[in-house]
Amino acid sequence: MSHSTCLSLKDSNSFPIPGLAADILHMRVKEGSKIRNLLRFATARMQEEGEERKGALLRQVIFTGSGRGVTKTITCVEILKRKVGGLHQVSKLYYKTASDVWESPQTGASSVSMQRTIPSICILLSKDPLDPQEPGYQPPETPGVTNEDAKRQRVLLGSIK
Structure with a gap:
């Protein structure tokens, strides 16, 4: 039997993040992509x-x-945030649908088809502020201060009052 996989989305250029510019730079990261x-x-x-x-x-x-x-997508984003700095982020998880089709080499035999869902991620990085109320939003990191350190500082400052 031969096997083929076909990924389908409602619109191949649609992203689960609202309000994107039409000419946005889209980096498609695949398993074999070279991070550098x-x-x-x-x-x-x-x-x-x-x-x-x-x-x-x-x-x-x-x-x-x-x-x-x-x-690999997440790794690229984290490295880019450290290199460029001051980037706002919105992350969305979603699923793509893939159709697997197995065709029999025998003439007249029917093919077997199966649908499966593939986990996917879409991460927007922006120099401009984004809506902090958008689910998946992360503000830019403060240089030298990790998110955990910032949370500890807020808790400590809150307990001093």
Whole structure:
């Protein structure tokens, strides 16, 4: 039997994050993608401060990955946030539908089809502020202060009052 997989989305250019610009930089991360190549390209584009690209500055980038590419997607985002700094983030988890079809080499035999869901992630990084009420929002990290340290500081300051 031969096997083929077909991924389908309602719209291949749709993202689970509302209000994105039409010309946003989309970084598709796959299992075999090289992190250094993805980051070299995305970092260069995000650090083009003052340089115009088709009349607009690149202010946002979106990373997407599915299946085994999800962890690599997260790694790319975390490294880029440290390299560029001051980036707002919105992360969304969702599922893609994949159709697996097995076709018999015998003529006249029917094919077998199966639908499965593949976990996927979509992460928006923006130089501009994003809606903090949007589920999955993370503010920019303060240099030298981790999120855990910031939480501890807020708890300590709250107990002093």
